[in-house]
Amino acid sequence: YTTAGSYTHHYTNRYGCDSSLTLILTVLSNGLKAEIQATPLMVTPAAPDIHLYDRSVNSTSRMWLIDGASYSDRNLIYTYSSEADSLPIVLVAISSEGCHDTANDSLPAQFYAVL
Numbered sequence: 001y002t003t004a005g006s007y008t009h010h011y012t013n014r015y016g017c018d019s020s021l022t023l024i025l026t027v028l029s030n031g032l033k034a035e036i037q038a039t040p041l042m043v044t045p046a047a048p049d050i051h052l053y054d055r056s057v058n059s060t061s062r063m064w065l066i067d068g069a070s071y072s073d074r075n076l077i078y079t080y081s082s083e084a085d086s087l088p089i090v091l092v093a094i095s096s097e098g099c100h101d102t103a104n105d106s107l108p109a110q111f112y113a114v115l
Contacts, residue, residue: 033057034093034103043080043087043109050078050107052089059093059101066090085109 037053053075054062064071066078066089080087089105 030058030095030097030099032059032093032095032099032101034059034062034091034101036089036091036103036105038089038105038107041107043107045110048080050080050087052076052078052091054091054093056091056093056101056103058095060096061094063092063094064089065092080107080109082109 033056035055035057037055039051040047043050052064052066054064056062062072062074064073064076067080067082067087071078085108087107087109089107091103091105093101093103
């Protein structure tokens, strides 16, 4: 189910008899939407700090997943120190009902190994 509301189902067993079981399911729809804003849009050795902003809609908490670490701050500054060519960022937005929505981003990086 994708829309809010109550749904009632009557079940029939394999012999064609109606069962007395009724399932009422309420789907919560609070418009939860995870959204990441990051600046700058590329990290370099000269500018390794990334400002990450949680722009999620209808969330009460969040979890950032970056480089194997997790953070719960609404907004944070992350200093990128890897030599990888991109930085994957995951934001899990959480509603007051415990629902989750996930946003993924990947910032390009220009880090060069010193030989």
